Amino acid sequence: MSTARGARARARIEVTAAIKDEARRQLAKEGAAKLSLRAVARELGMVSSALYRYFPSRDDLLTALITDAYDSLGATAEAAHGKVAADGPIRRWAAVCEAVRGWALAHPHEYALIYGSPVPGYAAPDSTVPAASRVGLLLIDIVRDAHQGRGVALTPLPAELEPEARRMAEDLAPDLPPEAVTALVAAWAQLFGLIGFELFGQFHRVVEDREAFFRNAATRLGHGVGLVFPQGGGTAGGGNRPGS
Amino acid sequence: MSTARGARARARIEVTAAIKDEARRQLAKEGAAKLSLRAVARELGMVSSALYRYFPSRDDLLTALITDAYDSLGATAEAAHGKVAADGPIRRWAAVCEAVRGWALAHPHEYALIYGSPVPGYAAPDSTVPAASRVGLLLIDIVRDAHQGRGVALTPLPAELEPEARRMAEDLAPDLPPEAVTALVAAWAQLFGLIGFELFGQFHRVVEDREAFFRNAATRLGHGVGLVFPQGGGTAGGGNRPGS
């Protein structure tokens, strides 16, 4: 059903893709604030008004780019995870974190679009939720696998947070202990804090070797959600060989 | 020397302040993207070109607002810290974190201006550095005080990070152990990750009781940099009474 029946429908999805491509190109070059519908149309050899047949407004174009960016990031993270799926949880956790950072460094403006300040009056429609959740779900899976084997000791929750923690666990991962879910959500936000600070220049003249710094911070983040050290497996863990 | 000698100079700083005030008002209402020089001028009863006598460009106006925002945040954090200066390190740490979050919630658009995606081709001039550093310096002070008394055990650094950690410690706090400084910088970034996620809607349908969630996450962040529990002081800690 998704195969276009007529030539017209086919042309429509092609033009739509071309518009998004050109918009993405301008986005990467100048940033979201300077993304101009007219410039996109000009570059595509059409007139600005024609573009409104495909996107009812500039914000709708941005929404499409946002969804695509979430999906691109999610796919990158999932692919990176797939390559180390046989390793231990911290290794997988670190791999996902580094993949997210790598994608952010490679697509700074798209990253800013989805994790930076939201556009003026714009509220992301619910249609972006599935794409936006992919990285989070991946992290949940990793933590779930780690807790599957044996229970991991986490610092207990304060009483004031217990109901909320129970609720979050119910929503996100009913098979995980509430303190693990709470720590996970926090680590998830903190991960993007690290990346955002690096990307948005807050580490200027503060952190130089950002690669090493991030690797360490991300690993510590993993420890914070209960993932254990590679060599801590007891059985002379397979996976302790130095990576390239 | 800062007192204006002539009436003209006095008028100048007054008009400059009025422009920033009105700009801040529009910023709070519509966000940075919709901040219009013309609208500011209109509201002030002058013509747009007159405004260029005070700010050479829109970006310069934004820069002024950015510096002011950093200072406002820094002052808020310092004031909050001053009120609990006699308490233990984690309490002071948590107080600063919550003050930062409170300021962010009260001034979301200004927060987005300084910690959100940077504007297009804009690079913050070095003049913003001192104002931008205030919160970070405050956190360093707290950690320094905590480590002053007794050394606190932190997880050792991996070899690859050791030179960078040493360098950072040299730059930021030569009297602190490198692993503490590294953890502190990470926690600093992670703190703003928590706040940014809450503010920019990433916690939508995920975290409900954000107050409690943040308090717990911020406290755990403090533990991560070596700050100990209030009741862990041994001497039946003064400061364990439930705060209002």
Place this chain on the structure above:
DNA sequence: TCCAAAGCAAGAGCAGTGCTCTCGATTGTG
């Protein structure tokens, strides 16, 4: 096969933007 309906690109036009330049008027200083 024919024809109305729908989809489409183009152009003109509106209201708004940042910014520049010029022109008088005001103001402070030698």
Place this chain on the structure above:
DNA sequence: CACAATCGAGAGCACTGCTCTTGCTTTGGA
């Protein structure tokens, strides 16, 4: 007092998002 610096006002340029109307082309049903 006179000169120079400063300031506000206005016109104007190039640009933006967006709307509306005008024709042309494709499509799908009778």
